[in-house]
Amino acid sequence: MAATRQLRLGAFMRPTSLHPGAWRFPGAWPDSNFNFVRMKSLIRRLEAAKFDAFFMADHMAVLNMSVDALKRSHTTTSFEPFTLLSALSQCTDHIGLVATGSTTYDAPWHIARRFASLDHISNGRSGWNIVTTSNPDAALNFGMDEHMEHGDRYRRAREFYEVVTGLWDSWADDAFVRDVDNGVYVDPEKMHVLGHKGEYLSVKGPLNIARPVQGWPVIVQAGASEPGRQLAAETAEAVFTAQSNLEVGRAFYADVKGRMKKIGRNPDHMKILPGCFVVVGDTMEKAKAKRAKLDSLVDYANAIGQLSINLGVDARTFDPDGPLPEIPETNAGKSGRERAIALARRENLTVRQLAQRLGGHGGLGMTGTPKSIADEMQEWLEKEGSDGFTVQFPYMPGGLEDFCDKVVPELQARGLFRREYEGKTLRENLGLPRPENRFFAKG
Numbered sequence: 001m002a003a004t005r006q007l008r009l010g011a012f013m014r015p016t017s018l019h020p021g022a023w024r025f026p027g028a029w030p031d032s033n034f035n036f037v038r039m040k041s042l043i044r045r046l047e048a049a050k051f052d053a054f055f056m057a058d059h060m061a062v063l064n065m066s067v068d069a070l071k072r073s074h075t076t077t078s079f080e081p082f083t084l085l086s087a088l089s090q091c092t093d094h095i096g097l098v099a100t101g102s103t104t105y106d107a108p109w110h111i112a113r114r115f116a117s118l119d120h121i122s123n124g125r126s127g128w129n130i131v132t133t134s135n136p137d138a139a140l141n142f143g144m145d146e147h148m149e150h151g152d153r154y155r156r157a158r159e160f161y162e163v164v165t166g167l168w169d170s171w172a173d174d175a176f177v178r179d180v181d182n183g184v185y186v187d188p189e190k191m192h193v194l195g196h197k198g199e200y201l202s203v204k205g206p207l208n209i210a211r212p213v214q215g216w217p218v219i220v221q222a223g224a225s226e227p228g229r230q231l232a233a234e235t236a237e238a239v240f241t242a243q244s245n246l247e248v249g250r251a252f253y254a255d256v257k258g259r260m261k262k263i264g265r266n267p268d269h270m271k272i273l274p275g276c277f278v279v280v281g282d283t284m285e286k287a288k289a290k291r292a293k294l295d296s297l298v299d300y301a302n303a304i305g306q307l308s309i310n311l312g313v314d315a316r317t318f319d320p321d322g323p324l325p326e327i328p329e330t331n332a333g334k335s336g337r338e339r340a341i342a343l344a345r346r347e348n349l350t351v352r353q354l355a356q357r358l359g360g361h362g363g364l365g366m367t368g369t370p371k372s373i374a375d376e377m378q379e380w381l382e383k384e385g386s387d388g389f390t391v392q393f394p395y396m397p398g399g400l401e402d403f404c405d406k407v408v409p410e411l412q413a414r415g416l417f418r419r420e421y422e423g424k425t426l427r428e429n430l431g432l433p434r435p436e437n438r439f440f441a442k443g
Contacts (some may be wrong), residue, residue, distance in 0.1 A: 007381055007417050008271050008388030008430060009408075010053040010098070010240070011046050013039075015075040016396045018277070019361045020306070021297030023074035025395040032396040033078045036087065042400060043088050046095060049404035050418050052429055053096030053127060054088065055220075055240065055390060056081040060105050060138035066316065069305035082114050089122035096426035098127035098220055098238075103160040104153050105133055105142045108203055111160075112167035115217045116209045124213030124425030128164075129220040129240065130231070132157050134336075135309075150334065154227035156200040161219070161235050163203050165435075166194045168216050170206030172440035192439040214427045215434040224252070224335035233259030236270055237432050240390050242363045243274040244339060249364075249385035271430055276377075276389040279367040280402035291367045294394055295356070303355035310340040310358055320352040339363075361392070370406040378416055 012018070016032040016039075023030040032038050043054050058081050062070075070076065081099035089097055097118060101111045111128065119126040132153035139147045148156070175190035194205030221228070221236035232239050233256055243249035257267040279294070281287025300320075308315040312330035324344040327337065344354045366373045380386045393399035411417035422429050 005381060005387075006415070007377060007411060008052050008238075008273060009417065010055045010096075010238075010273055010388070010390040011051050011400075012055050012057065012240075012275060012390050012392045013042070014056040014058065014078050014081065016042065017393050017399065018075070019294055019392075019394055020073065020075070020299075020302045021294045022395040022399075024297045025294060025398075027398055028395040029397060030074070033074060036079070036084075038396070039079075039084065039088065040091050042397065043092055043095060045397070045400060045404055047092050049408045050421060051095055051391075052388070053098045053426060054085070055098045055129070056085060056100065057129070058100035058102075058131075059135065060102055060133055061135050061141050062137070063135065063305070063309055066301055066305060069299070069301040072299050072302050073305075082118060085126075086118055086121055089118065089125065092125075094125070094421045094424070094429070096125050096127055096218065096429065097122055098129055098218070098426075100129040100131050100222075102131055102133045102138075103157040104148055105138055108160055108163040108167065108201060109207070112164045112207050113209060115164075116168060116207065116212045119212035119214055119217050120210070124427070126212070126214070127218035127220050127238070127426055129222060130157060130161060130235065131222055136312075150225070151227065154223075154231055157231060158234070159198045159200050161231075163194070163196050163198075163201050165216055166196065166438070167203070167205055167207040168212055169437045169439050170194065171211050172437060172442065173211055173215075174442070176210055190440060211437065214425050215437070218426050218430065218432060226334075228335065229256050230259065232256055232270070233265070234263060238271045238273055238430065241272065241274045242335065242339065243385070244343070244364060246380055246383060246385045249274055249380060250383060253384050253386060269432055271387040271432075273388045273390045274364055274386050275392055277361045277363060277365040277392040277394065278373060278403055278407070279365070279394050279399070280370060280373065280406055281367075282369065284368050284372065287367045287369065290394070291365075298356065300352070300355065303358070304351075306358050307340065307351070307355040310336040312337055315351065315355065318351045320355075321350050324349070324351055324354060370410045373407050374410040374414060374416070377411065378414065381416065 029038055062076050085097040085099055115126050115128050136147035170192055172190035176186050191206055196203045218237050219235055220238045221232040222240045224241050253272050260267045279287050279291045281290055304315050311327050366376050412419055
């Protein structure tokens with residue numbers, strides 16, 4: 001019997017694999033992050049498997065790590081998301097195209113215009129992942145000496161969202177009449193000048209592009225801190241989050257959707273899609289051996305570098321074989337720090353053990369057969385731990401192919417995942433309504 005709810009699946013593709021050993025795995029493409037021909041083949045394979053979206057995260061600075069770690073890292077460079085997704089939109093027809101856009105180091109006008117352009121170019125398949133940027137080094141690339149304070153970043157993000165969505169509503173859907181006989185291209189009565197002046201931003205408007213095909217590109221949010229959860233509840237239509245297990249996932253799910261109810265939003269209009277690192281094998285033993293091989297390819301320099309990023313402090317100064325010391329509050333991201341500390345305390349890990357765990361991808365993971373992975377995903381869906389997953393692949397192309405060729409058919413056979421796309425736009429495929437234009441009653 002078909003399930004009443006179906007999983008939503010996004011593919012985390014920047015970098016093409018988060019695992020530090022991915023580029024060294026036997027048969028992997030070492031250059032998959034920066035090879036357009038290969039990117040085209042990967043997105044086409046995901047679309048054939050009916051994935052909801054191709055998700056491009058982004059960074060505004062090279063991650064702070066030692067030279068020894070940097071020289072071993074395959075995640076430091078990638079294409080600029082809008083350039084890549086605009087190109088990929090022309091070799092796909094259905095899959096969503098989601099990119100990160102920073103509310104701290106970009107301007108609302110740029111974000112609004114780029115996403116509106118991508119939405120038109122792709123015929124309604126774009127999504128904006130709202131991030132405040134957690135890496136303090138980003139400030140140094142944008143003429144600033146210090147990273148904006150965490151609370152200020154989220155207050156700016158909330159105002160930024162209002163400005164961007166207001167700019168998307170600059171024109172009624174039918175503003176561009178293009179009346180050749182009478183020589184009238186646009187109806188000025190259907191144009192709205194935003195005139196925003198707020199705490200952080202001043203933007204006149206209107207935007208110099210027609211309203212996006214979807215009304216607004218789908219709004220995605222990735223923060224898990226207290227301000228991040230509230231921002232998600234107020235604005236997001238999809239949430240990319242990091243959860244360590246089903247119990248934690250259920251608590252997050254209930255919290256964020258509960259906040260939506262309190263402010264009058266329909267919880268069904270948000271899809272919570274935790275990141276999930278999936279390693280598939282024909283048997284459980286083969287899957288575990290594949291994961292062990294991947295983890296064995298992680299150098300300690302990379303592992304301790306990743307731990308430093310998670311904690312927001314230089315973990316290279318810690319005793320590798322001692323317990324994790326007390327970690328002070330920093331101005332970096334909050335949720336990653338809290339997860340790392342909780343893991344170390346819960347399992348009594350040394351710094352070295354914690355680094356190796358996180359360095360080999362220490363978030364939510366599913367390692368097993370197609371059946372066992374489908375079992376886990378079904379449990380998360382049925383117990384309201386998530387509405388689906390943002391799948392993170394162990395290496396390219398084999399890790400992606402394993403999921404598409406083996407796990408997706410198992411999910412489809414259970415009635416948990418689509419066999420055909422429901423509509424033409426990302427909103428239609430996710431089951432999300434098209435937002436009304438706040439300035440024009442008919443859109």
